[in-house]
Amino acid sequence: DQQVKQNSPSLSVQEGRISILNCDYTNSMFDYFLWYKKYPAEGPTFLISISSIKDKNEDGRFTVFLNKSAKHLSLHIVPSQPGDSAVYFCAARLSGGSNYKLTFGKGTLLTVNP
Amino acid sequence: KAGVTQTPRYLIKTRGQQVTLSCSPISGHRSVSWYQQTPGQGLQFLFEYFSETQRNKGNFPGRFSGRQFSNSRSEMNVSTLELGDSALYLCASSWSSNGPGNTIYFGEGSWLTVV
Numbered sequence: 001d002q003q004v005k006q007n008s009p010s011l012s013v014q015e016g017r018i019s020i021l022n023c024d025y026t027n028s029m030f031d032y033f034l035w036y037k038k039y040p041a042e043g044p045t046f047l048i049s050i051s052s053i054k055d056k057n058e059d060g061r062f063t064v065f066l067n068k069s070a071k072h073l074s075l076h077i078v079p080s081q082p083g084d085s086a087v088y089f090c091a092a093r094l095s096g097g098s099n100y101k102l103t104f105g106k107g108t109l110l111t112v113n114p
Numbered sequence: 115k116a117g118v119t120q121t122p123r124y125l126i127k128t129r130g131q132q133v134t135l136s137c138s139p140i141s142g143h144r145s146v147s148w149y150q151q152t153p154g155q156g157l158q159f160l161f162e163y164f165s166e167t168q169r170n171k172g173n174f175p176g177r178f179s180g181r182q183f184s185n186s187r188s189e190m191n192v193s194t195l196e197l198g199d200s201a202l203y204l205c206a207s208s209w210s211s212n213g214p215g216n217t218i219y220f221g222e223g224s225w226l227t228v229v
Contacts, residue, residue: 036220043118043204043220044157089157100147100208100218101170106156 003027004092006105014113019077021108023090026071031095034102035064035075038087047088048075052095080112118207118221126227132193135224139186139207145169146188147218148180151202160203163188192226200228 005024013019023033031052036044050057050064050073057064063076077084087109091102119138127133139146147162147170159172163182180190186207192199202225206218 034217041222043206043222045220046217049217091157100145100162100206101159101172102157102218103159104149104157 002106003030004090004103004105006088006090006108008108009106010109010111012111012113013080015082016079019075019080019084019110019112021075021077021088021090021110023073023075023105024071025073025092027092027094027103028071029095030092030103032093033064033066033073034091034093035062036089036091036104037084038089038107044089077110080110082112082114085110085112118205118219120203120205120221120224122224123222124225124227126229127195129195129197129228131195132191133195133226134189134191135203135205135226137188137190137205137207137221139188139205140209140219143207143209143219144186145208145218146182146186147206147208148188148190149204149206149220150174151204151223152200157204160190195228197228200226202226 003026034049035047037047038044048059048062066073087107089107090105121136145164148160149157151157162170166182177193182188202223204223206220208218
């Protein structure tokens with residue numbers, strides 16, 4: 001049973017436009033959500049996170065939105081740059097759980113075309 | 115400072131063999147966790163060690179085991195390898211126990227191919 005779902009395996013956008021990556025979850029006990037970015041042959045790197053008590057967190061070009069009632073979060077990248085091309089993983093942590101036992105989605109491959 | 119270091123980066127093993135992977139966390143980090151990444155299942159949590167003790171365990175068979183040393187370095191071992199164990203094994207470290215916003219940092223991973 002996949003508790004964190006990224007239903008789009010891939011996404012292609014033009015440089016300068018907005019990229020929107022989506023993530024859905026099923027477990028209402030998740031209280032903290034993270035996005036990781038992964039380049040080929042490298043480990044995932046932390047991008048941005050959001051606590052369940054918030055509905056938005058912004059860091060530069062990256063904004064994460066959380067809709068708890070819909071159990072949905074999204075990552076917005078504005079403006080998109082070719083260097084943003086990577087696999088993006090959504091991850092969630094259970095309330096009261098360990099920061100290290102994260103449940104990941106299967107990832108979305110973002111391609112930003114020049 | 116140096117990041118999370120994993121060795122070896124690539125290896126090929128035969129079915130039935132066993133393999134040991136090594137992870138050196140970021141200096142000062144005491145928690146080490148392991149994840150398996152496969153195309154079909156994405157990233158799945160294996161286990162986490164803190165101060166040489168396993169604190170959390172994922173849903174993997176007993177063939178997967180690990181340990182942590184007093185210097186926080188960690189190893190994971192897979193015995194009786196199966197073809198389905200072919201994956202990227204990622205190690206991640208963090209400096210302390212739980213806390214909001216405490217981030218884990220991943221290494222580049224060890225690519226294991228079982229033939």
